[in-house]
Amino acid sequence: MINEFYKKMLDGKSVIRTLSEKAVKRGQEIGYENVFDFSLGNPSVPVPQKFTDILGKLIANPDSMYIHGYSQSQGIPEVRAALAKQLNERFGMDYTAEHLFMTSGAAGAIAHALRAVTVKGDTVITFAPFFPEYHPYVDNAGRHLKVVPPDTERFQINTDEFEKALTEDVKAVLINSPNNPSGTVYSTETIKTLTDMMREAEKKYGHEIFLISDEPYREIIFEGTDSPYITKYYDNSLSCYSYSKSLSIPGERIGYIAVNPNCKDADILSVMCGQISRGLGHNCPAALFQRAVAEAGVLTSDLSVYETNMNLLYNELTALGFNIVKPGGTFYMFPQSPEPDAVEFCMKAFDRHDLVLVPADSFGCPGYFRIAYCVETEKVERSLDAFRKLMKG
Amino acid sequence: MINEFYKKMLDGKSVIRTLSEKAVKRGQEIGYENVFDFSLGNPSVPVPQKFTDILGKLIANPDSMYIHGYSQSQGIPEVRAALAKQLNERFGMDYTAEHLFMTSGAAGAIAHALRAVTVKGDTVITFAPFFPEYHPYVDNAGRHLKVVPPDTERFQINTDEFEKALTEDVKAVLINSPNNPSGTVYSTETIKTLTDMMREAEKKYGHEIFLISDEPYREIIFEGTDSPYITKYYDNSLSCYSYSKSLSIPGERIGYIAVNPNCKDADILSVMCGQISRGLGHNCPAALFQRAVAEAGVLTSDLSVYETNMNLLYNELTALGFNIVKPGGTFYMFPQSPEPDAVEFCMKAFDRHDLVLVPADSFGCPGYFRIAYCVETEKVERSLDAFRKLMKG
Numbered sequence: 042m043i044n045e046f047y048k049k050m051l052d053g054k055s056v057i058r059t060l061s062e063k064a065v066k067r068g069q070e071i072g073y074e075n076v077f078d079f080s081l082g083n084p085s086v087p088v089p090q091k092f093t094d095i096l097g098k099l100i101a102n103p104d105s106m107y108i109h110g111y112s113q114s115q116g117i118p119e120v121r122a123a124l125a126k127q128l129n130e131r132f133g134m135d136y137t138a139e140h141l142f143m144t145s146g147a148a149g150a151i152a153h154a155l156r157a158v159t160v161k162g163d164t165v166i167t168f169a170p171f172f173p174e175y176h177p178y179v180d181n182a183g184r185h186l187k188v189v190p191p192d193t194e195r196f197q198i199n200t201d202e203f204e205k206a207l208t209e210d211v212k213a214v215l216i217n218s219p220n221n222p223s224g225t226v227y228s229t230e231t232i233k234t235l236t237d238m239m240r241e242a243e244k245k246y247g248h249e250i251f252l253i254s255d256e257p258y259r260e261i262i263f264e265g266t267d268s269p270y271i272t273k274y275y276d277n278s279l280s281c282y283s284y285s286k287s288l289s290i291p292g293e294r295i296g297y298i299a300v301n302p303n304c305k306d307a308d309i310l311s312v313m314c315g316q317i318s319r320g321l322g323h324n325c326p327a328a329l330f331q332r333a334v335a336e337a338g339v340l341t342s343d344l345s346v347y348e349t350n351m352n353l354l355y356n357e358l359t360a361l362g363f364n365i366v367k368p369g370g371t372f373y374m375f376p377q378s379p380e381p382d383a384v385e386f387c388m389k390a391f392d393r394h395d396l397v398l399v400p401a402d403s404f405g406c407p408g409y410f411r412i413a414y415c416v417e418t419e420k421v422e423r424s425l426d427a428f429r430k431l432m433k434g
Numbered sequence: 435m436i437n438e439f440y441k442k443m444l445d446g447k448s449v450i451r452t453l454s455e456k457a458v459k460r461g462q463e464i465g466y467e468n469v470f471d472f473s474l475g476n477p478s479v480p481v482p483q484k485f486t487d488i489l490g491k492l493i494a495n496p497d498s499m500y501i502h503g504y505s506q507s508q509g510i511p512e513v514r515a516a517l518a519k520q521l522n523e524r525f526g527m528d529y530t531a532e533h534l535f536m537t538s539g540a541a542g543a544i545a546h547a548l549r550a551v552t553v554k555g556d557t558v559i560t561f562a563p564f565f566p567e568y569h570p571y572v573d574n575a576g577r578h579l580k581v582v583p584p585d586t587e588r589f590q591i592n593t594d595e596f597e598k599a600l601t602e603d604v605k606a607v608l609i610n611s612p613n614n615p616s617g618t619v620y621s622t623e624t625i626k627t628l629t630d631m632m633r634e635a636e637k638k639y640g641h642e643i644f645l646i647s648d649e650p651y652r653e654i655i656f657e658g659t660d661s662p663y664i665t666k667y668y669d670n671s672l673s674c675y676s677y678s679k680s681l682s683i684p685g686e687r688i689g690y691i692a693v694n695p696n697c698k699d700a701d702i703l704s705v706m707c708g709q710i711s712r713g714l715g716h717n718c719p720a721a722l723f724q725r726a727v728a729e730a731g732v733l734t735s736d737l738s739v740y741e742t743n744m745n746l747l748y749n750e751l752t753a754l755g756f757n758i759v760k761p762g763g764t765f766y767m768f769p770q771s772p773e774p775d776a777v778e779f780c781m782k783a784f785d786r787h788d789l790v791l792v793p794a795d796s797f798g799c800p801g802y803f804r805i806a807y808c809v810e811t812e813k814v815e816r817s818l819d820a821f822r823k824l825m826k827g
Contacts (some may be wrong), residue, residue, distance in 0.1 A: 042605060042641060043699045044553050044705070051702065088498035100489050109683040145538065145716050152715025159818040160437050174712060181713025212435060237766025248435060290502040306436045308573060309444060313436070316443040320574025322545025323538050327720040328685025331612035 055173065057081070057399050059089040060387070064397045071395070077424040078397040081223060082372065084289035085415040092288055095336045099329060107331070112325045114315035116143025121311075123335040128299060130268040131339070133301045142311040145294040145326045147257045148178065150281035152321060153314040154298055155182050155213065158251040158279070163190045165253075166199055169405030170375065174257075179215070181427070188405045196223035196366045196375065197231045200238065207242045213251040214239060218271065221257035222404050222411035223375040224351070224368025227263065228270040236275040240282045241364065243277075248303050252278040257296070258371040260287040260341050263348045265386050266369035276303035279310070280361070284334050286372075287341045295330040347372040350414040357425045361432045372415040375401065379432070383410045394427040448566065450474070450792050453780070470817040471790040475614060475765065478808040479735045485681055488729045492722060501725070505718040507708035509536025509690070514704075516728040521692060524732070526771040527696045535704040538687040538719045540650045541571070544672035545714060546707040547691055548575050548606065551644040551672070556605040558646075561591055562798030563639065563768065565614045565648070572608070580604070581798045589616035589759045589768065590624045593631065600635045606644040607632060611664065612640070612651035615797050615804035616768040617744070617761025619655065622662040636670075642698050645671040645753035650689070651764040653680040653734050656741045659762035665676040669696035672703070677727050679765075680734045689725040740765040743807040743814045748819045754825045765808040766795040768794065772825070776803045787820040 057080055064078040102108045115121065118138055125136035144150040161183035167175050169191040179186040189206045192199040216235070218227035227235070239250050254271045259282065262268045272278035283296035300310045318324050325331070351368055359365055364377040376431060378386040383400035387410055390396040401409040414421055450473055457471040488714065495501045508721055512533050518529035537543040552558060554576035562584040572579040582599045585592040609628070610621035620628075632643050647664045652675065655661045665671035676689035693703045711717050718724070744761050752758055757770040771779045776793035780803050783789040794802040807814055 042551070042553065043703070044550055046553070047550065047706045047709045048699075048702065050712075051705055083504055084499065088502055089618060091492055093498065096493050097490065100486055100493070105486065106477065106682060109481055109685050111684045113475055148712075148717050152713070157437055157440065158435070160435065160439070177709075177712035181710075288502075289499060292502050292718070294717060294720055306441075309441065310436070312444055313440045316440045316570075317574075319443075319541075319570035320545070321714045321716070322542040322571070323714070323716055324541050325685070327687055329722075329725060330720060336507065358756045432543040 043110045050177075056384070057405055058202055059392070060397055060399060062379045063391060073334060074420070075246050076395050076397065077420065077427055079412045079414060080142060080397045080399055082413045084286055084291060084342065085417065086289055086344065086346050088289045089340055090095060090343050091340055092333065092337050092425055095333050096329070099332055111326045112143070112331060114318045114324050115311050116141060116325055117328060120331045120335040122296060124299070129337055132273060134270075134273065136299055137302070139308060139311055140300040142298040142300070142303055142314040143326050144281075144296045144298060145323050146285055146291070146296045147255055147281050147283035148174070149294065149323055149326070150283070150296050150298045151178050151215070151253065152182070153251045153317050154279045154281055155179065155184060156317045157310050157313050158249070158253070159184055159212045162270060163176060163376050164208070165208040165215055166211050167202070167205070167215045170196070170220070170401055170409065171405050172217055174402040186336050191406050193406075196220065196225040198235055202232055203238060205234070207238065209246045211242070211250060213253055213411045215253045215255060216271070217255040218413060219261060219268070219370035221258065221271050222399075222434050223366065223370060224373040224400060225366055226266050226369035227271070230269045232269050232271055232274045239275065241337070249277050253281060255281045257283040260369040260427050261344050261347055261372060263351065263368065268370065272301045276301055277305055279304065287344070288334070288337065289342045290330070293327065293330045295326045295334055311417070346418055347415065349418055350416070353418070353425070354412060354414055358428060361428060371388060372413060374412040374414060376412070378408050378410055381408055383408050386410065390431050394431050396424065396427050396431060443570075443640070449777070449796055450566075453784070453790055453792060455492045456784060460788060467813070469788050469790065470813065470820055472805045472807060472817075473792055473808045475788045476808060477679055477684060477735065478810065479682055479737065479739055481682045482735050483735055484733055485726065485730055488726050489722070492725055492774050502721060505536070505721045505724060507711045507717050508704050509534060509718055510721060510724050513724045513728040517690060517692075520546035520731055526668060526680045527663075527666065529692055529697070532701060532704055533693040533695055535693070535707040536719050536724050537674075537689045537691060538676055538716050539689045540648055540674050541567070542687065542716055542719070542725045543650060543689050543691045544571050544608070544646065545575070546710050547646045547672045547674055548572065549576060549710045550703050550706050551642070551646070552577055552605045556615070557601070557603040558606045558608055559596070559599055559604050560608045561596070563589070563613070563615050563794055563802070564798050565610055566796040568608060582800050586799075589613065589618040590620060591628055593627055596628070596631060600631065604625055604635070604643060605641070606646055608648060609664070610648040612654060612661070613761035614764060615766050615792075615794060616759065617764045617766040618759055619659050619661045619762035620664070621660045624631065625662050625664055625667045630675060632668065644672050646674060647671060648674045650676040650679050653741055654737050654765060655763040656744065656761065661763065665692070665694045669694055670698055672697065680737070681727070681730065683723070686720065686723045688719045688727055737820040739811055740808065742811055743809070746811070746818070747805060747807055751821060754821060765806060767805040767807060769805070771801050771803055776801055779803065783824050787824050789817065789820050789824060
């Protein structure tokens, strides 16, 4: 029988997708350059030429089977060793190759991390606002996602609500900083409070509570922002990374899990993930991209455009009266809707001014909307007038 | 808590891996060129230069975000359309893009196909000898793998045993032809018999029984072998393909599912697979390789060396008295062990003559062993003497 569970998922089209499709359709009518499409978190700055050069060099290697041959399911050993070294130099960690597990982007990393440190029926906490894909990631693995209501003052963590949510059934906490959709970065103080509370709960309940830290926006940090290396503050932690945003290669699906060397069973979690892969059918990300990111090291695209866009929008929108927590990173901004119903507000913005904004109901934060400003700065500039008109009537 | 299920999987080291590790160790002692390592199914012929050229051209595209940007989870639409067209021209099918779903190799294809057309608790049939990874593929998806005993006469399908196995709980049949490990190719007659029996069972039980056809060796067919396009013979079928062997790129994890256009719910199975991906964390295979295989079309590595190797081994081994069904494709051969215990025989072959052969117990066929002759022909030639000595005692 066709699996009705997945068949039914087809009915639940996301608001983001609906809006994005409307935007494309409107683009066919008036030219896509005239649609201020802030709906998708798709990198807008080119892949660095150096990365392209690395790919070219790898492909030209006369030993084609070395380049394109099987990788271990944990990832290519030299690649894992290289990444461990890079992370140690940058963040003062003690990773070895055995703590690294190569994945198909952050989605693959979370899929494996979740299955490694929780079992079916366990509760996993996340904090609103949160990336809506956390629901299928957690639900389809047979775990239960518990969402802690937002701290709308600063979009850090609502500790009172976290305290209440941290019940005995919680076996993992999934966080995302720099955050999609709020654009805020959890401060050192936030991480210290969060991890102190988790350690206390571990003691109280007598079992581990793992911290799964989803960090695809780690490299997009704006001036003056405090951005701690999260897993440094908590032993039982797994850092999930993706190169999608830092190198503008989201289609290539390359990332990793870095298991904290002090984590419970740190020495076997990566090999365990290799076993998990056998059932999930990944095996490993593309070997070419494994080698390429290892060579790329700390190389990134020119990410400065995102900060330029952020400042343009933040200054204009706050001047217009929008209530916004200033983003510390990412390419997202998360204003409060001037009307209580953000869905209605976003529809109006689209219908009247060709502004494609995403209402945040599915991010666990009704009454807010997301602006994904990973678009050309020139378009951001032109959009400001549309925002002005929107606020004037 | 660390997931004990996956932790325990670590104890179950496969015989193939154990042998392969022994081979590498022995290689350090006497030089790897002197170890006749027939343990791994790793392509030994180079990637075709044309494919490397295609990769180079794609990478050089100035629109780097077009090349490396997000792909839909079903795969890039143009790529899926191109593959549908290629399959239609070659096999007289009526695929459209909507029937194609791009995957991380055949493993990814099977992971999605299984979840799309069965539910937890369902029984899935396969035929011995079979690829041992079918166990984690099926078991870890919460389905039950039922193995039909082998037809050791011809390594086609044991229809009497299949008849018995085809009970009401069976919802899918997973076949692999050209077959790993036997090297045989299911004939048109076999496929007709198999699919007739499945149709009858569908009628009898009043539910679909899907055929999942695992075809990574589709392009490695030897002279004179009858090799039908399997899904042509059965409507409720999904063809799972990988480019790992045909282009010698197993590390790049690229393949697809082609849903038979006459399959139940054919128009939605690919989008359903996109939903399945959200939980499994693949999303899609690397965009670069999607575009590259679409451009490559029917291009393959020079696969003729596998037939050369097969003939060398088959002629010598049958002359030495081995009982072997002549392979029709792949790069495997599956002789009967001259001693009842194939494990003991293979250990002796390794200890005395540096021959690395894999006993077939884990392939569901005790008393046989697998030779993976995807090695240099020169090494095959040198190995013949070792086989001679082995048989002389």
